[in-house]
Amino acid sequence: MVQPITGMLRRGLITDLSIAIGLGALMGNAFWYGYHVPRTNARDNYYKKLEEERAARQGN
Template sequence: MAIKPITGMIRRSVVLDLSVALGLGTAAGYAWWYGYHVPSVRHRDAFYQKIEDDRAAALGKQ
């Protein structure tokens, strides 16, 4: 009873695993960057801009 060679199966599964991992990792990275990081930075920048505007207004009134 002969056993079929397994050549190519491991290579295909490794390529598939790597492609799926890189694709999902990239998608998760974009989701985190544009879903959490960018809005957080905008919120922080708006907070500091408001502080600067208040300080400039207070200095302008004196």
């Protein structure tokens, strides 16, 4: 006997969306905390060092 198809599309859609949202959030966090935050901190530290050197040269 052939089983009815009803519900399979909805179940598949929910599964696909859950996987897509989960992977998207995972990859977004990997980019943000693995690349963006370290690069931003490195940039900020570089400019802080430049400002400290400039202030030391001016005697402030």
